[in-house]
Structure formats: C-alpha cells, structure tokens
Amino acid sequence: MPLMNMSNLPQSEQKWTTSAAGLPSNSDEASAAFALVDEFLRTEIEARALSFALGHGLIDFFFMSARDAEELASFQEMDRRGFKLVLDLLISANVLERDGDLIDLSARFRSVLAYRDLLEAKMWFAALVAPDVHQLFDMLLTDVPAFMRQAGVFELFRYDLCLDVTEANIEATSRWVSYTTILTAHEAPACVERLRDLNPTRMLDVGGNSGEFARRTVSFVAGLQATVFDLPVVCELGQRHVAKFAEADRVHFIPGDLRNDVLPRGFDLISFKSMLHDWPDDYALSFLQKAFVALDPGGSLLIFERAEIGVTGEGMPYSMVANLVFCLFSLRPALH
The missing domain is CATH 1.10.10.10 (Winged helix-like DNA-binding domain superfamily/Winged helix DNA-binding domain)
Structure with a gap:
C-alpha cells in the first residue's frame, strides 16, 4: 500500500x-x-x-x-x-x-x-508562521512595523483584497477565513454560553468573519437574530459558509469597512470577537465608540479576545508559535 x-x-x-x-x-x-x-x-x-x-x-x-x-x-x-x-x-x-x-x-x-x-488547522498555521519567528525573532521584539513588513504571515491576512468581490480575492481570502472559522468553532462555547443570561434578541458581530461566531451564538441563545458586519469579500465567504447550517436564516451579513462606515443600529448586543487586536489603539477606540453609538440603550458590548502570552515553568510548546507571532498585538484589558 x-x-x-x-x-x-x-x-x-x-x-x-x-x-x-x-x-x-x-x-x-x-x-x-x-x-x-x-x-x-x-x-x-x-x-x-x-x-x-x-x-x-x-x-x-x-x-x-x-x-x-x-x-x-x-x-x-x-x-x-x-x-x-x-x-x-x-x-x-x-x-x-x-x-x-x-x-x-x-x-x-x-x-x-x-x-x-482543529489539530490540522493549528499545524498548518504553525508551519506557516514558524519561519517568521525563526528568522525575525529579534525584529518581532524590537521593531514591530519592520516585522510586519517582512513577515510572510501578513501576506496571508491581506485586508486590501477583501474589498472587491472577485473570484481571485475570494480564493485568497478563503485561506485565512477557513483557518479562523475552525478556531472560532472551537472557541465560541467558552464565551457564548454566558450570554444566555443577557437574553439578547438582536446581535451585531463586528468583524464577524465567516459568521461562525454568530452562528454558534444563535444556536446557544433561543430567539436570537444575528448580523455580521465585515468587509465585502469576507461577507461573501460568510454567506456561503452559513448557508450550510440550520441557523442560516438567523444569521445575516452587511458588508462595509468600519474604518470609514458607521455601524447599523437596532442591536441589544454588539460583539467584537478576535477583531480589535488587529488594530492600533486609536483605531480600536474609534471602533468601540461607533459600537456605543449603535448599541440600543441598556444593551451589552462583548469583547472576546485572547489573553497575553505567558510562560509557565514547563516553557513554551511549539503550539504557541501561532500566537507568538502576534504576541505584541494582544489587546490590553485596560484600554480606555
């Protein structure tokens, strides 16, 4: 054989x-x-x-x-x-x-x-980013802008290719959207089970990617309708992804660019799942301000992010290389 x-x-x-x-x-x-x-x-x-x-x-x-x-x-x-x-x-x-x-x-x-x-996705991404960590480790710690210019991983996350819906852009964007979708599918229960007590009815997931987080949330919270706001190509991929599931009629998409657009209103829950860390503090604050304007009175704002990387007595395993490449991008809980 x-x-x-x-x-x-x-x-x-x-x-x-x-x-x-x-x-x-x-x-x-x-x-x-x-x-x-x-x-x-x-x-x-x-x-x-x-x-x-x-x-x-x-x-x-x-x-x-x-x-x-x-x-x-x-x-x-x-x-x-x-x-x-x-x-x-x-x-x-x-x-x-x-x-x-x-x-x-x-x-x-x-x-x-x-x-x-999850295992295969993590291995794929770790192998992708490991050369950046191997070759540019000093730069990662001392000159993040230079690291971003030279690291190959940032050729994967090309947001400039997410604006015009073409088959070429869909193909390029699907590489990282499929990866983040798998992570979200497995991460979501750590957060969404806690939302039941809020009893939201209308959710806006900002930068919601393929709609997987919104889909998982509506599956946990009875009666909830969700809308994903993201870049046009990402929304196209999201519509294709969500269409495969029973929750498809409860997850909707609005394409836009949060850097320039205002958020739609009429939501009692607005979420940012693994999104704010992608942006400098001034952008993150601007996005949060737009969310507060769009949020219904008495509504809830959800921020779901990974914590800063810590090192235990057992050291850092290879599995952490995927997070290490973004170690200086983690969002500070006290951002204000």
Missing part, C-alpha cells in the same frame, strides 16, 4: 471541515479540546512528523487496526530510515504506542481525532 497523497494541497486549496460531533458544547469542553490538541504539538519536529502522517494517510492506516512490521513494510514507499524516523517521532509524541510486535494509535491520540480539524 503506497503512501496516500491525501492532503498535499497547495496552501490556497487547504480546507478543513468540522462536524457537530467534534465541537465542544461548553467552556470546559472548549478549554479541554485546545489543551488536548496542544499535547501533540509540543515540539516542532514531532508536530511536523504528525502533519506528515496525517497528510499521507499513515494515521488513517493505523486508525483501522494495530499494525505489525510486515504490514508497515507494505505501506511505505519512502526510504526505510526516513520511515523509521517518522514512526519513532510519533511514538515519542505518544501518537503511536508499541506493544510487542504491534504498533497502534495511543488511546490519548484516538481521543484527539474528534478535533482533527
């Missing part, structure tokens, strides 16, 4: 899909899902071995049953030494375990496959 070329797609064609069965339903499950995924992204080399194994069908080969040396020999088409190295790295990372003459997926890794979309 030769190595199966399942995920060797060009980056512009890389997609992930998620299912309701693999999504957390509350904040505890959401935290546990990310912690479990990160267990298998401890070091860069182990993560790259896992990415190789997923992309070439090796994990699926083991998923069906444990394998002995003869079966493994029939699978490989690469150099024997390289194949042994991959297996050794996967065993070291607790992806695989050896029991006598058999090698099988570990029980712990089988459990993480419920979040395979």
Whole structure:
C-alpha cells in the first residue's frame, strides 16, 4: 500500500471541515479540546512528523487496526530510515504506542481525532508562521512595523483584497477565513454560553468573519437574530459558509469597512470577537465608540479576545508559535 497523497494541497486549496460531533458544547469542553490538541504539538519536529502522517494517510492506516512490521513494510514507499524516523517521532509524541510486535494509535491520540480539524488547522498555521519567528525573532521584539513588513504571515491576512468581490480575492481570502472559522468553532462555547443570561434578541458581530461566531451564538441563545458586519469579500465567504447550517436564516451579513462606515443600529448586543487586536489603539477606540453609538440603550458590548502570552515553568510548546507571532498585538484589558 503506497503512501496516500491525501492532503498535499497547495496552501490556497487547504480546507478543513468540522462536524457537530467534534465541537465542544461548553467552556470546559472548549478549554479541554485546545489543551488536548496542544499535547501533540509540543515540539516542532514531532508536530511536523504528525502533519506528515496525517497528510499521507499513515494515521488513517493505523486508525483501522494495530499494525505489525510486515504490514508497515507494505505501506511505505519512502526510504526505510526516513520511515523509521517518522514512526519513532510519533511514538515519542505518544501518537503511536508499541506493544510487542504491534504498533497502534495511543488511546490519548484516538481521543484527539474528534478535533482533527482543529489539530490540522493549528499545524498548518504553525508551519506557516514558524519561519517568521525563526528568522525575525529579534525584529518581532524590537521593531514591530519592520516585522510586519517582512513577515510572510501578513501576506496571508491581506485586508486590501477583501474589498472587491472577485473570484481571485475570494480564493485568497478563503485561506485565512477557513483557518479562523475552525478556531472560532472551537472557541465560541467558552464565551457564548454566558450570554444566555443577557437574553439578547438582536446581535451585531463586528468583524464577524465567516459568521461562525454568530452562528454558534444563535444556536446557544433561543430567539436570537444575528448580523455580521465585515468587509465585502469576507461577507461573501460568510454567506456561503452559513448557508450550510440550520441557523442560516438567523444569521445575516452587511458588508462595509468600519474604518470609514458607521455601524447599523437596532442591536441589544454588539460583539467584537478576535477583531480589535488587529488594530492600533486609536483605531480600536474609534471602533468601540461607533459600537456605543449603535448599541440600543441598556444593551451589552462583548469583547472576546485572547489573553497575553505567558510562560509557565514547563516553557513554551511549539503550539504557541501561532500566537507568538502576534504576541505584541494582544489587546490590553485596560484600554480606555
């Protein structure tokens, strides 16, 4: 059985899909899902071995049953030494375990496959940004504008390509929208379950991306209608994304550019999910002021952002490289 070329797609064609069965339903499950995924992204080399194994069908080969040396020999088409190295790295990372003459997926890794979309998306983005951290680490810490000019990751997040709805712009923008959609699908329960007590009826999600956060919110809050305000190309992708789900008739899109446009009114909940950190403080304050103007009297403003990066006694795992590249962009809670 030769190595199966399942995920060797060009980056512009890389997609992930998620299912309701693999999504957390509350904040505890959401935290546990990310912690479990990160267990298998401890070091860069182990993560790259896992990415190789997923992309070439090796994990699926083991998923069906444990394998002995003869079966493994029939699978490989690469150099024997390289194949042994991959297996050794996967065993070291607790992806695989050896029991006598058999090698099988570990029980712990089988459990993480419920979040395979999140695992693959995080590995893809970590591999994308790692060269920026490797080559420009000093610049990241000392000269952020220069880092932004030189780091390749910012060629991915091209907001200037989100204004005119063309197939080329849709293709370019879909690369990062599909990634952030997977993150949001798994992050949302950490926030939205707390909104039930507010009992909102009309939600405006500013910079709401594919509408995944709005979709997840309306699925948690009975009777809620949501509107996403974002750039035109993003809204086009969002409409295509949300149309696949039962909540499609409760999530609407208004294209616009918050730098120049006012926000629509008539909402008792306005949210900024992982959006404000993209902008300097003066822009963030301007956006918040526009939200306060648009918010109904007595309404609620929700800001959902990641905390600043901290380092524990165990150090920083490779999984954090995706956040490290944005470490100086984190929004201060005391912004005022």
